Amino acid sequence: MKISRPQVENEVKKSQSFGFISHLRLALRSRFFRALAFCLVVLLAFILGIFAHSSGQLYSWVLWGHKAWAKTTQGLVVKVGSYRRNGLPTLYIDMPYESYYKILEKREEALRIGVLLTSDEDMVPAQIRYKDGETLEVDMRLKGDWVDHLESEKWSYRIHVENKGQIEGMRRFSIQAPETRNFLNEWAFHQHLAREGVLSPRYQFVNVVFNGDVKGVYALEESFSDELLESQGRRPGVILRFEEDPMWENTANFMEAGGNAILDEAIFAGFFQITDMNTSEVSVFRSGHVKDDPALSAQARMAVGLLQTFQRGELPASSVFDVELMGRFYALSDLWGAGHTTRWHNIRFYYNPVTGLLEPIAYDAIPLDDWWMRDGVAYPFADDQLFDDAAIQEAYVRELERVTREEYLEPIQSQLREEFDFLRSALDWEYSGDVLEPPWDDLEDRRLMLSEQLRPVQEVRGVYEFTSFPVGEGGDYLRFDISNLMVLPVEVIGFKVSGQPIPAKREMITASTEKYILPDKIVPTLRQGPMGERESLSAASFVVHFPNGLDVVSENAEFDVYAMVRILGLDELHEIPLLNYASSPVLSQGARPNAPSITEALALHHYLSLAGGGESLRVESGDWDVAGDLVLPEGVPLTIPPGTTLRFERGALLISTASVTILGTEEKPVTLTSQQESWGGVVVLGADNASSWEYARIENTAGSERSGWMLTGGITFYESPVHLTAVAITGSMAEDALNIIRSEYKIEFSEFGGLVSDAFDGDFTHGEIVECSFHDIGGDAVDISGSVLKIERSKFVNIADKALSAGEQSEIHALALTIESVGIGIASKDLSTVFIIQSEIIAAEHAALAAYIKKSEYGPAEIIAKELSVQNTETYALAQTGSIIIIDESIVESQDFDVGLLYDLGILGN
Missing domain, CATH: 2.60.40 (Immunoglobulin-like)
Known part of the structure; x- marks a missing residue:
């Protein structure tokens, strides 16, 4: 039987929560009604004027009107004044009558059925203004699954900002009444997750004025986009979910037939649920944007394939999802009684193109809500297919034990208490009772309960x-x-x-x-x-x-x-007095190659031997051809001795989840090179201890792309500290010869040369570069994003693009640099700051210094230079309006220019 989607009646009933005044206000905004009203007012004033003049009452009427207006405006000023004094920013929404009428129709349909069914066709045009900023064009629709989002005067909306506009770095977000997510607890939960490195939308509170009506305080929640990922130290990538629309359409079908009673009966009988985690479709957020980007499209194919293969039971969860982050997500959800966020139709996933694994994105948590809190562990996800994996369960228990220790909650409370108290006072004028009570006592109760659950009398x-x-x-x-x-x-x-x-x-x-x-x-x-x-x-x-x-x-x-x-x-x-366990099927391969055991690694690669008491591996000295990938056992370090050469096949990788130590000397350097024209390179993922490379030559790397597992770096360190000394990286054809992500590093006395694209790319890092040489580079020499860098006494020669490039709120401190024959000497973008002292720039083709906005969700940049010598350069400094360049305490005059056009022309970059 085909389940038809409920249709709205032509005539929309006027709801009690709106009433006559709201409809009249909208009607008066149309041109026809405004013209009609104007004519009626003029006619009425003329008639009253004749009557008042003839009766001698004109003066007394004017005096009465003045007093009435003064009394009315005085009350209005008091109301708006108290509203503004809560300290929150204000979001102004202006929606034309045609758009608002469509919203009314959709709301009436949802109230009649009991469920809100939405699609892209529900979007309507409107305008918003945030704080005292510019007016932005937006598309809006109602949001929320259940009608609690629509029953009060505060309706929930999904908002998409058009034309590259943004507020607080967000272009897609929702607003909703605080009570729909349990008031301040949702904010505190998201803040906590961010401090633990688990992805979740940014969440804050704003005042809302809708078509001139003061609506009060709303919660503003970020939607799923690149901005969410970049704000939390992740690369732009693919976000996906289990498709939930069929479930809600089925819910609406039953509720329209007989309300909650019929729905409950259907659930009890077992024939309601037509989709769940195992059977639902997998959908990608912003699929049109992803389809237009070849890299994102490849990632999407891999991400969707991984999730669907997991659904079919052909891959275990631990080969598809980031085990540690899944364990932490589940443990923190348990601590907060936020089981709602773990349900299959609420959880979202980010495909990390570096690890080749899916990370959870917490969403719609409703923390510390009585319905979702139980006196037990792993509720309500203990029976979920995603949790039914021993590795994820082990990570969950390990994390739960950590977050239920006696000393754990106090630092979290200390970090959040001041802002929580401010938000509480901001909401207090509108909400009363215990709904704004701090969560700390409830969290402590749950900590104690969960801690006891981990210490049973008998397992x-x-x-x-x-x-x-x-x-x-x-x-x-x-x-x-x-x-x-x-x-x-x-x-x-x-x-x-x-x-x-x-x-x-x-x-x-x-x-x-x-x-x-x-x-x-x-x-x-x-x-x-x-x-x-x-x-x-x-x-x-x-x-x-x-x-x-x-x-x-x-x-x-x-x-x-x-x-x-x-x-x-x-x-x-x-x-x-007795116990148990079991064995399992051999894991199939996921996005990246499976790690072998130590025994398997020794059998596959005859030049490896045991070291460190059998807990690490060592390459025997010599000149070796490597067959296929050199994948090291999980968590097992590798040491390469002086004078060793490893030659890799085309596309092959050296992959490690522990430190890689290279012990070359000036007389006997270590060489990693290719058997043919190129090889994939080195990948170090999640190593606890720092890798140390000395006197090494890394040649002819090309990065790797394997059905969505993409490595832009010829050498990649991800969440793995590293120290490079006297390392020469040459002949790389990769997008980044060296790519360090979410790690600390130091690079000294090293050389980057003869590279097709960028030499060094640092994403969300802290590091230091000392006495290094960059020459003959086809892209940027040093390009950092979301990072802090100290660089000293280094030389840059023949750099096609930029010697130094700082983006996405980065900070560079540069001292004693020599930059010669470059496209742009130093570029600062997108809320970044560069300090450069006692340096020289010679023969910059486009500009010695440039500061501008590349990504609209960020803001202006700045460069502060002292004792800087610029020679043989036509354009000394290029500062976009709003950005600042200061040279020896003199501010460079800024100017308007089209950043996109300058990139297209190759002036600001390749």
Whole structure:
């Protein structure tokens, strides 16, 4: 049966919350009604004037009118004045009558059905003004799934700013009544996640004036766009979700047929839900924008493919999602009682093109709401397919243990308390009661409850018996049947029989209700139903040979038998009269190659050997050809000794999740190069310890693109500190010869030369460059975004684009630089600041200095120069209006220019 979408009646009923006045106000804004009103007022004034003059009452009428107007305006001034004094910025919205009437129709449809169904066709044109800024053209529509967003005078809206306009760096956002997200708790939750590195929309509060009506305080929430990612230290990329529209259309169908009663009956009967995490479509936000960008399109194909392969059960969650961030997201959601954000139709994902994994974006949390808080862990996501992965469960437990420690909450409270108190006072004039109470006491209660949940009296239960195994071979064996009593996975370390330890091994398992693979771990799990009820216990059977030295008197003989277990992710070990775990299928390959075990790595690459007591790997000295990728085991460091040469095949990569140490010397440098014209390069991801490279030559890298896993760097360090000394990076064909992301670094006495594009690109980094040489560079020599850099005593020669480029709120401190034969000497963009002292710029083709806005969501930039010598350069400084260049305390005159056009002409960049 085709489920038809409800249609709106032609005549829209006037709701009580609007009434006659609101409709009249809109009518008066149309040209016809304004002309008619003007004529009527003139006619009435003429008639009254004749009557008043003839009766001698004209003066008394004028006096009465003056007093009435004064009284009215006095009240208005008091109201608006108190409204403005709350200290929040104001968003003014002006919507024409035609747009507003369409909004009214949509609202009436939603109120009649009980659910708001939206599409792009619901967008209407309007204008906004933020604070005292310029008027911006926008498209708007109603937003919210349930009609609580529409029932009061404060309706919720989705707003898209047109023509590259923005407010607070946001071009797409929503506004909604604070009560729809549990007032200030949603703001505090997002602030907390940002401090923990978990993506979430920016969330703040504003006053709203709609068509001249003071609507009061609204919550403003950022939508899913590049601005969200860049504001939180991520590269622009693809954001996607499980498509939820069919679910809401089905909800509307049932509710229109009979309201909540019919819907509840359908849910109870089990035939309501037509989509869930496993069956829903996967959709990409801003799909048109993504389609127009080849790089984003490739990322989107990989991201959607990963998510769909996960839905089909062909890849485990730990090969698709960032395990650590998923664990942290779940733990913080549990702490805040924010289970609403973990539901499949609320969670969003960002595909990180560097890691090749999906990161969660927390959204629509409704923290500390009674409906979503339960006295138990992992609610309501314990039964979710996404959480049903031992690696993610382990990360969740580890994070939950961390955030429930006694000392954890105090620093968070200290950081948020001042701004929370300010926002509370701003909302207090409009809301009263306990709805604005600080969340700290409730958080402390939940911390205590969750901490206790991680320390149960007994994790498992079980029995043991004597058996013969294998069948027909005889012999004395013990069989342990163990059931997990926890919602969380439990790790079996081993057993004790009359004091004799028996380490658990995977081959001991003969049967299990749940199966996973984790190296050297045996983990059964307990499933949890959708409303918190326990469905069944998971169990496993272990068969072990009876320990030597113990006599089997009879099958009824009693021994002291214990299972040694712990919750997966915790260190605390418990001895219980029995316990369990299981094995799992071999993982398929995700976006990037799977990490081998140490044994597998040694077998694949004969030039590797064990070092550091078997906990690290070492390349044997010599000249080696590398076959395929050199993928190192997870978390295992690598050392390359002096005089070693590694030659890689075309496109091959050296991939590590631990430090890579190069120990070259001036006489015996280490060389990483290609067997043919190029190779992929080096990738270090999430290494805890710093990589150190000394006297190394890195040649002919090209970066990598593998079906959406894209590395622009010939050398990439992601969340991995690094120190480079006397390193020569030459002949790279990659977009960035060296790309460092979200890391600390130091580069000294090093050379970058003969490069097709940029030499060094730093994204969201803190670093230092000392006494380095950059020459014959086809792009920028040094390009940083969202970063802080100190650079000294370095030389730049023959740079096609910029010697130094600072963007996206970066800061550069430069001293004693020599810059010669460049396109632009130093460029500062998008809220960035560059300080340069005691330096010289010679023969800059376009300009020695340039400051401007490239991305509209940011602001003007500045350059402050002292003791700067500029020679053989026609244009000394180029400052866009609003940006500032100061040279020896003199401000350079700014000018208007079209940044886009100058980029197209190649003046501001390639």
